[in-house]
Amino acid sequence: MNISYNDERKDLPIEQLHKLFVSVGWSPDDGPFPEELKAGFMQSWRHSTLVISTWDDDKLVGAVRVLSDTIFRSIIYDLLVLPEYQGKGIGKELVCRCKEHFPSSEWLVGCDRKNSGFYKKLGFQDTLESGVFLVIPCKLF
Numbered sequence: 732m733n734i735s736y737n738d739e740r741k742d743l744p745i746e747q748l749h750k751l752f753v754s755v756g757w758s759p760d761d762g763p764f765p766e767e768l769k770a771g772f773m774q775s776w777r778h779s780t781l782v783i784s785t786w787d788d789d790k791l792v793g794a795v796r797v798l799s800d801t802i803f804r805s806i807i808y809d810l811l812v813l814p815e816y817q818g819k820g821i822g823k824e825l826v827c828r829c830k831e832h833f834p835s836s837e838w839l840v841g842c843d844r845k846n847s848g849f850y851k852k853l854g855f856q857d858t859l860e861s862g863v864f865l866v867i868p869c870k871l872f
């Protein structure tokens with residue numbers, strides 16, 4: 732393995748990024764990425780404040796994106812690591828690198844219960860202690 736991280740590139744290769752989403756079960760595994768979804772998908776990454784990607788040579792093996800005002804509030808979206816690369820510290824490194832970019836910021840993340848332990852190891856706390864997080868779901872998925 733020849734692992735490297737990139738925090739300058741937001742236009743990740745769409746097919747590799749799609750494979751990453753399929754590999755963790757976030758996109759259906761039913762053929763090529765539908766053309767009509769590609770533009771919206773990439774818009775979300777290009778318009779994020781920060782994108783950090785993990786590479787094994789030229790293979791995309793992990794990624795995360797952050798929306799942030801760069802000083803007070805930041806939120807993590809779409810942290811994902813290719814299954815065969817999980818458990819090697821890549822997810823932790825991606826989150827740590829995000830925090831280093833905006834060190835004074837509050838950090839939020841939405842996750843399912845099975846991943847809350849991962850974030851708690853990195854310093855995240857349940858919001859129930861400080862209030863609740865309310866949501867209006869996205870209309871596109």
Ligand SMILES: CC(C)(COP(=O)(O)OP(=O)(O)OC[C@H]1O[C@@H](n2cnc3c(N)ncnc32)[C@H](O)[C@@H]1OP(=O)(O)O)[C@@H](O)C(=O)NCCC(=O)NCCS
Nearest residue numbers: 755810811812817818819820821822823842845846848849
């Ligand atoms: C969740 C995910 C990003 C973790 O990435 P990873 O590279 O496998 O995790 P790491 O190897 O960096 O693990 C760091 C630490 O967290 C622990 N950890 C990993 N996943 C965990 C989980 N689900 N629950 C509790 N602890 C976990 C590891 O054991 C490790 O502990 P250590 O520092 O004491 O050794 C990865 O499993 C993934 O991509 N999952 C599918 C997509 C997903 O659900 N993303 C989360 C979005 S909310």
